[in-house]
Amino acid sequence: MGVTVMVGAQWGDEGKGKIADVLSAECDLMARCNGGNNAGHTIVIDGVQHILHLVPSGIFRPGVRCCVGRGVIVDPFVLLDEIDYVKSTGADVSTLLIDYACHLILPIHKTLDAAQEALMGKSALGTTKRGIGPCYADKQYRLGVRLEDLLFDYDFAAKMEMCYVRHAPVLEAAGVSADFSVDLDAVLGVADRLRQFAGDVGAEVRSYITEGKRVFVEGAQGLLLDPDHGTYPYVTSSTIHPAVAASGIGIPGTKVDEVLGVVKAYQTRVGAGPMPTELDGDVADMIRDRGGEYGATTGRPRRVGWLDLPLLRYAVETAGINSIALTKLDVLAGMDELFVCDAYEMASETVGTFGQPFGRIWDAKPVLKEMEPFEGGWDGISTYDELPAAARLYIEFVEDAVGASVRYVSTGPGRDEIVTKKP
Numbered sequence: 375m376g377v378t379v380m381v382g383a384q385w386g387d388e389g390k391g392k393i394a395d396v397l398s399a400e401c402d403l404m405a406r407c408n409g410g411n412n413a414g415h416t417i418v419i420d421g422v423q424h425i426l427h428l429v430p431s432g433i434f435r436p437g438v439r440c441c442v443g444r445g446v447i448v449d450p451f452v453l454l455d456e457i458d459y460v461k462s463t464g465a466d467v468s469t470l471l472i473d474y475a476c477h478l479i480l481p482i483h484k485t486l487d488a489a490q491e492a493l494m495g496k497s498a499l500g501t502t503k504r505g506i507g508p509c510y511a512d513k514q515y516r517l518g519v520r521l522e523d524l525l526f527d528y529d530f531a532a533k534m535e536m537c538y539v540r541h542a543p544v545l546e547a548a549g550v551s552a553d554f555s556v557d558l559d560a561v562l563g564v565a566d567r568l569r570q571f572a573g574d575v576g577a578e579v580r581s582y583i584t585e586g587k588r589v590f591v592e593g594a595q596g597l598l599l600d601p602d603h604g605t606y607p608y609v610t611s612s613t614i615h616p617a618v619a620a621s622g623i624g625i626p627g628t629k630v631d632e633v634l635g636v637v638k639a640y641q642t643r644v645g646a647g648p649m650p651t652e653l654d655g656d657v658a659d660m661i662r663d664r665g666g667e668y669g670a671t672t673g674r675p676r677r678v679g680w681l682d683l684p685l686l687r688y689a690v691e692t693a694g695i696n697s698i699a700l701t702k703l704d705v706l707a708g709m710d711e712l713f714v715c716d717a718y719e720m721a722s723e724t725v726g727t728f729g730q731p732f733g734r735i736w737d738a739k740p741v742l743k744e745m746e747p748f749e750g751g752w753d754g755i756s757t758y759d760e761l762p763a764a765a766r767l768y769i770e771f772v773e774d775a776v777g778a779s780v781r782y783v784s785t786g787p788g789r790d791e792i793v794t795k796k797p
């Protein structure tokens with residue numbers, strides 16, 4: 375039995391948490407492979423909404439082993455709060471395993487993130503201010519501290535102090551400060567609570583694979599936020615490309631046999647950066663309100679636009695997406711007018727796929743194709759054929775346009791609101 379990697383195909387918030395929760399019914403182990411608590415994955419079970427930032431979305435499914443791989447960076451305080459929250463729902467957190475090699479987001483990383491955004495002024499990226507960029511930068515710079523350093527005291531205090539000393543000039547220039555002793559005490563104070571969840575995720579996942587069990591990797595963010603493949607510099611700081619998902623959990627890349635792309639039926643983006651199909655005015659407000667398009671992590675209103683097929687073709691091709699879970703089509707039901715962007719006009723050329731140099735995206739003018747509107751009232755729908763004919767046409771148009779088949783159509787936020795489309 376191989377491994378499925380789920381990847382967001384746009385700028386994040388495609389509904390990955392919902393899809394992961396649904397598919398947790400068919401998996402034995404679910405693992406996060408990238409990002410940190412910049413992610414906000416929403417799950418709705420029996421009308422109750424849960425938002426997870428670090429804990430895999432399989433946690434509400436009894437018996438599913440839930441792992442956080444070494445590609446993830448962990449804010450220890452956020453993790454423990456989230457574990458407390460999950461426990462308070464009655465779910466079993468003893469299935470949770472956090473890799474020893476995960477780097478820790480320290481309080482100074484959050485201070486640096488906010489200071490850098492403030493310094494950048496109008497050019498700010500609109501980060502989640504969770505310390506993501508500074509923590510990954512320290513990891514690459516070999517200034518970071520890992521969970522194992524904390525738990526086995528591999529010179530933890532000295533390593534953490536070096537990190538604080540090295541960043542002191544930047545903080546001073548920005549007029550902010552970090553108190554090493556206070557932060558050290560706080561981190562040391564949570565070590566014992568973290569210990570019971572720590573282990574070797576790579577070894578665990580590999581043993582599940584050897585036993586023929588089903589492994590599902592829950593990627594965070596979306597390909598267009600990948601530092602190499604996205605709209606740099608308006609991206610996050612960890613790799614989103616599914617090829618790196620195997621590394622993020624510690625398994626061979628050859629074990630991955632399916633890449634499931636999660637695609638929202640329209641485009642959203644939080645934070646700054648190019649967005650060719652962005653809408654404003656009444657249509658944007660309507661989609662934002664109906665889709666509840668407010669960040670699950672920061673609460674910021676999401677920018678909204680028509681589905682961008684040139685970028686989706688690029689994502690499908692680059693990430694090797696073999697099948698799609700299409701979400702939030704129900705949000706577009708009942709709209710008087712409906713469009714998708716089928717191509718861009720750029721420098722007097724019309725192009726259907728996007729590629730390098732990426733800077734051209736700022737000049738991309740969307741060529742819109744009008745789609746037939748469809749009606750809503752999808753409560754209780756359980757088969758693909760029950761969807762309105764025009765909604766099915768929309769889905770099949772997207773499949774043809776991007777060359778990947780839609781396997782699931784999510785028809786609402788709830789766990790039961792999904793239909794499977796036969797190939």
Ligand code: GDP
Nearest residue numbers: 387388389390391415416670702784785786787
């Ligand atoms: P993620 O980061 O990809 O997990 O997505 P988020 O949880 O940040 O945002 C997706 C939002 O859409 C959440 O509020 C979900 O509950 C909601 N959602 C997911 N799928 C659907 C769907 O098919 N229809 C509707 N109406 N809402 C959905």
Ligand code: IMO
Nearest residue numbers: 386387412413414500501502594595610644645
């Ligand atoms: P999920 O997993 C949407 C965006 C931020 C910002 C940029 C950099 O819920 O889909 P960062 O804090 O990572 O340095 O911010 O990346 N971003 C996301 N946008 N969904 C996410 O995760 C995101 N994670 C980061 O809004 O534009």
Ligand code: MG
Nearest residue numbers: 387414415670
């Ligand atoms: Mg999200």
